[in-house]
Amino acid sequence: MASVPGLEPTETAATAEDTTTTDTPRSSRRRTRRNKVTSHDSFLSYANGRWWKIAGLLCLASLLAYIFVPLPAQHFGGTWLGYTLGTIGAGLIVWLTLLGVRKRAMTPGTWSLKAWTSAHVYLGLSLIVVATLHTGFDLGWNVHTLAWALMMIVIVSGMFGIWFYWTLPQALSENRYDEDGAVTEKQMIEQLRSLDRQIHDAAQPLSAEDAAVVEKSLEQDPFDGSIWNRVTARYPNCATRRAAGTLREARAFRPRVADDPLDRVDALLTRKEAMLARLRRHLRLKSLLQLWLYVHVPVTFALLAALSAHIVSVFFYW
Amino acid sequence: MGTVSDTFRVAIIGSGPAGMSAASRAAALGLSHVLIEKTDHLSDTIFKYQKGKHVMATPSQLILRSDQEFDAGKREDILEKWNSRTADLGINVKYEAEVKAIRGTGPAIPGSVQQIVKRNRDGTKDVKELQRHEGPYELELTNGEKLIADTVILAIGTQGNPNLMRCPGGDLPHVTYQLDDPTEVLDEHVIVVGVGDAGIENARGLAEDSAQGNVVSILNRKPKSTNVRESFANAKEPNAKALVEDDADGKLTIRYETEVKELEPGWATLSTRDGEEKIRCDRVIARIGSAPPRAFVENCGIAFTSEDRLAFPQLSPVFETTAPGIFVIGALAGYPLIKHCMNQGYDVVEFINGNTDLKPADEPLLAEKFAGLPKGRSVDEWLEHLRTSISILKDMSPLQMREFMLDSDVRSYAPGEVVFEKNAPGSSLFAIAEGLVHVRIDPNDASKVVPIEAGTIFGEVGLISGRRRGATIVAAEPTICVEISRNAALKLMSQVPPAKREIERISTERQLLQMFGSGLTSADIAEVVETAKIRTVPAGQAIIKEGEDGKNIFVIRVGSMVVEKEVGGKPVFLSYLPAGSYVGEMALIDGGQRTATVRAAIKSEVIEIDGEAFERVLAAKPALMDKARGEMDVRRRTNALIESKKDSFSGVVDLYSEQAKFLVSQGLGEATDVLLIDEKLCVGCDNCEKACADAHEGLSRLDREAGKSFAHLHVPTSCRHCEHPHCMADCPPNAIHRGPDGEVFIDDTCIGCGNCQRNCPYGVIRMDKVPPPKPSLLSWLFFGKGPGPGEPAAKWAKKNMPYNGDPAHDEALDRKKAIKCDMCAGIDGGPACVRACPTGAAIRVAPDEFLTVARLKSETEGA
Structure with a gap:
């Protein structure tokens, strides 16, 4: 019933590789190269696991060489294999660090940050094998082992990063949905502000002490709280919860009347609590997605320093 | 008096x-x-x-x-x-x-x-x-x-003029149609009629300061709904939400399902869902559109x-x-x-005043257009020559011709010169004034050609459907062609009805010939073209319903359609049909009832072909019959796949179907290229936005977080590069164009009027001033200079704007321009948003390749 003659999949608007300009070529607007995207894959499975395979081969080759090449038991680092593994390791560390630059430098060209991330992950993991073999398991309390240890910290923090990147995005997006579509962080804050205004107006008829409790909820900045509060999404000092609790308690001791202003404030506070909970879940997930970087990146710089010390010292003082 | x-x-x-x-x-x-x-x-x-x-x-x-x-x-x-x-x-x-x-x-x-x-x-x-x-x-x-x-x-x-209140008493002096300064209205009972942006802004302005003592009611004919987009269809969402909030705060009253029945000094009678109600009213502000x-x-x-x-x-x-x-x-x-x-x-x-010799001021512009052509004719002679030699122009007045030529181009081609190539984007129409062109029907064999003679037109498919050129056109003799821009062609069609009919007839005939191919000639399909009707189909309306009888064939001329089939009591999305495809041949060839429902994804135009007339063509042309059967088989297999998968992977089929419907509702039906984000991979780093800003003079053209999501597929606020861009509809300097890769872009002649922003139904155009250039990345990395990657904060931009005190210069820096995605045209490597995504969450897709069963296949196999 349906067909699209003359419009084979390779010739659709977004994919035509052999696009030509019209008869009036605009010299200032160069032809753009477009990559064909019909399906997509994550950085972990990029190009059918190309970097996984390369990193695996690197590890295997290093291991085999370490096992089968006859070498002295002491000062392994000074042998040709030691130098080779060391050079590969140091080169990898420097290159892996450059992801930070690549990510921020929006230069033209057919590179993709996804490919870089993929390589970063797998080559980074391969360092566990390459650099550890380079030590020859000769570990001690010195600057050389410090560099190795820092590297391991960076790698382990990176593994946390992979785990978070793999598991959290789905939760992050689910938390943002509601029946009207995705709610942005900005909208969440706006909704809170608007609720605050409504609470403020509704709390006018309350008694002085009730109003003071409610006031506390309005004063509290939703972004207050320690890193620990953020990451756990637990806020024991939440003024909104306390206000709602106090008001409900107070109401239990009072005669029931129609149109009690307390009811209205209570309803609004309950809505605010729900909204705060969503914002806090959002902040928790976002913090987790970034938290590991606060270890990963600074330790990388410490590693670069220790690595330089290691290289300088082995050449001058070994 | x-x-x-x-x-x-x-x-x-x-x-x-x-x-x-x-x-x-x-x-x-x-x-x-x-x-x-x-x-x-x-x-x-x-x-x-x-x-x-x-x-x-x-x-x-x-x-x-x-x-x-x-x-x-x-x-x-x-x-x-x-x-x-x-x-x-x-x-x-x-x-x-x-x-x-x-x-x-x-x-x-x-x-x-x-x-x-x-x-x-x-x-x-x-x-x-x-x-x-x-x-x-x-x-x-x-x-x-x-x-x-x-x-x-x-x-x-x-x-x-503004539409007037038609109820009794609508001509009383307290009935007004605008509000200059809301702060001047004190202690009044005001009724605002109309819940468009103007009405909402007036009502909110009057109620904003309670010290003014105004009692404001705003009347809405529609019923109350939790979704403000339903109850306030003509207003911008933030406006409507703010109004609902003011209502909740008791600042003003929204009266739903209410209209004014009668007005008298001091009072208004309203007709509501629950009967009539009389309320105080010192002033009526009617904001009900203009005629x-x-x-x-x-x-x-x-x-x-x-x-x-x-x-x-x-x-x-x-x-x-x-x-x-x-x-x-x-x-x-x-x-x-x-x-x-x-x-x-x-x-x-x-x-x-009798000065008949006056040459219009556009004379030099026209002279320039004709300057590159052989034979020295005057502007008037050229205009007359073009008008008389091109059939669709012959009913134009000289004034219309002048205006028309200002929007069009005329060019001469040497024999063998290519006018345009297959798959090049372009929505202009060409008319041949002199000479002859050849259409290459086989991309691999330059000798297989069909001639098009002087006086007629070509390129009309691009004009009508907005899709890429279907064939390469080469000048066969020294040729002079007029390239008519889409806007000029649309104006021509609305001003000169015979031109419209002629263009429609030619386009129908060509579209049929091109689609069915197989050695058909215009004589073979003369009857079909004669009986063909062009129909406009509103979004969501079905042209074919499953289970109905009917033999007519539909060719999608503008817009796109979705094919659905009832499986297990639920409509399942089968396929997406872009402009240029046809549908309905199955019942014609095999007989029987329609096997699926076809409905418009967006407002579309179809050519309805009489089934019996087409049957006669099929009977006379066995080659065409074979071709049609072959294509039918492909579709059969899709049907079979869906039916078979339905049992084993019903969840996946449902999801696929729902997702496809969601994407169509988000405008994919008129998109040519759209950014999607897989929320299973997106870590929210906003590197796409930063890359976008850094690739384009410091302003991001996408809002990752905003927009809608369904089943972990997010359609961010970013340009869909519509087939017929809404933004192009009303651009005074004609600054919006479609580029060589299909991208819709705004050039430097933008005057910052904001029409495109208002016309875009997806809210992807922003009006902003260009921030000053940032220090280099390395000086930021090492010395902390500048705001770093991404769009600089407005504060930084303001502080670092190179103002020099010269009003003209400073004013130029502060000028707002319309900013939108240009698909990173001219940047090697393509769209920055996709290249800069670290996890592979951001992808750009064309709907006709994304909304396919192939995706369902790969997903079910992965499942």
Whole structure:
């Protein structure tokens, strides 16, 4: 019933590789190269696991060489294999660090940050094998082992990063949905502000002490709280919860009347609590997605320093 | 009053750039004249621009010919110059005068009868006949005053008048149609009618400060709904939400399902869902839209070129209408730009004054267009030559030809030169003035060609569907072609009905020939083309329903369709059909009922082909039959796949189907290339936005977080590069184009009017000023210089803007421009958003390749 003659999949608007300009070529607007995207894959499975395979081969080759090449038991680092593994390791560390630059430098060209991330992950993991073999398991309390240890910290923090990147995005997006579509962080804050205004107006008829409790909820900045509060999404000092609790308690001791202003404030506070909970879940997930970087990146710089010390010292003082 | 007070040589209605310039010329020539202005100031449209708005003077190459000055600059400066010049010239301006009717007072003109067609809501038409009379004309004002003028110049623009309250009491003095300063209204009971943006802003403004003591009610005909988009369909969402919030706060009252039944001083009777209700009312502000001025113009005896909503009045080369002595200039004549308007004001008064030798100000522009052509003809000769040799242009007036050529290009081609290539994007139409072109029907064999002769057109498929060119066209002889831009072609079709019919006939025939191929000739399908009907299908309407009988075939000409099939009681999405595909052949070839439902994804146009006529073509052409059968098989397999998967992977099929429907509802049906984000991978780093800003002068063209999601597929707020971009519809300097890769982009001639932003249904265009360049990445990395990657904060941009105190220079820096995605055209590597995504969450897709069963296949196999 349906067909699209003359419009084979390779010739659709977004994919035509052999696009030509019209008869009036605009010299200032160069032809753009477009990559064909019909399906997509994550950085972990990029190009059918190309970097996984390369990193695996690197590890295997290093291991085999370490096992089968006859070498002295002491000062392994000074042998040709030691130098080779060391050079590969140091080169990898420097290159892996450059992801930070690549990510921020929006230069033209057919590179993709996804490919870089993929390589970063797998080559980074391969360092566990390459650099550890380079030590020859000769570990001690010195600057050389410090560099190795820092590297391991960076790698382990990176593994946390992979785990978070793999598991959290789905939760992050689910938390943002509601029946009207995705709610942005900005909208969440706006909704809170608007609720605050409504609470403020509704709390006018309350008694002085009730109003003071409610006031506390309005004063509290939703972004207050320690890193620990953020990451756990637990806020024991939440003024909104306390206000709602106090008001409900107070109401239990009072005669029931129609149109009690307390009811209205209570309803609004309950809505605010729900909204705060969503914002806090959002902040928790976002913090987790970034938290590991606060270890990963600074330790990388410490590693670069220790690595330089290691290289300088082995050449001058070994 | 009802008395005749004066007689004038020229009466000019409307004091905008066109009318004011005309009055200035009349004053300079010493003609007795009157300039009639509805408000108490000149040029209301520009007066109403926001304070300090920069007014552009495009097209820059056009020379200004007027007694008034005009140059790009601030609104205030321009108005100031016009006001003082108007005073200097001693122009006779009649402020706060509105013309209600214009009637010829001379004898009836024999045979000159105007037919005014009024279309009713139920689809019927009322035709009123109006006998034209010769001048001088009597102008009746709304206050009863009457003026007499030999000639009338209508320069009233296209904005029209506000729709009026029609209920009893709607003409009372407290019923108003605008609100200048809400803070001046104190202690009043106000009813605002209409919940568009204007009404909402007025109501909120009146209720904002409770100290003013206003009691504000706003009436909404629609019922209350939790979704503000349903109850306030004509308002921007933030406006509607703010209004609902004000209602919840008790600042004002929204009355749903309510209309005004009757008004009397101090009181209003409302009809509500629960019956009538009478409330206090000291003031009514009605913001219920405005009516275009067409009815008024027609009642003056002025005929329009067609019934089309976009049509303009029929004009002679000297701007004279079908009512002799009444002239139309400016936006109403189809020229929205200030410079054009002012030139026309000058020209029309010169013509009226008998200066027939005056060459229009666009003469040098046209001369330049014809400069590259062989044979030295004058501009007028070229225009006449093109008009007479190209069939679709032959019904145009010389004035229309001039305007038409300003929007079009004419070029000569040597034999063998390529006019355009297959798959090149392009929405322009080509007309052959001289020579012959060949259509290459086989991309691999340059010798297989079909000729197209002089006088006819080609490229019409790109014009109509917005899709890429279907074949390469090569000049076979020395050829001269006119390339008609999409806008010019649409104008032509609305102004010249025979041109429209001709283009439609040719396009139907070509589309059928191209689609079915197999050695068909136009003679084979003559009957089919003859019986074919072009139908507009609103979004969501079905052209074919599953289980119905029917044999007609539908060719999608504009828009796109989705095919659905009922499986297990639920409609399952089968496939997406872009413009250029056909549907409905299955029931024709195999007989039986329709096997699936086909409905429009967006407003579309289809060619409906009579099934029986097509059956005869199929019977006569076995090769075509085989081809159709082959294509049918492909679709059969899709059906079979869905049916078979339905049992084993019903969840996946449902999800796929729901997801496809979601994407269509998000505008994928008219998209050519859209950014999607897989929320299973997106870590929210916003590197896409940063990359976008860094790839484009520091401003991001996408909002990752905003937009809608479904089943972990997120459609962020970013351009879909629609087939027929809504943003292009009303761009005064014509600055929006489609580029060689299909991208819709805005060029540097943008005047910052914001029309495109308002017209975009997806909210992807922003108006902003360009921030200053940032220090390099390395100096940020190592020395912390500048704001770092991504869009700089407004504060930083303001602080570092290289202002130098020169008002013109500083003002240029502060000028806002329309900013939108250009698909990173011209940047090697393609869209920055996709390249900069660290996890692979961001992808760009074309709907026809994304909404395919192939994806379902790969997902179910992965499942």
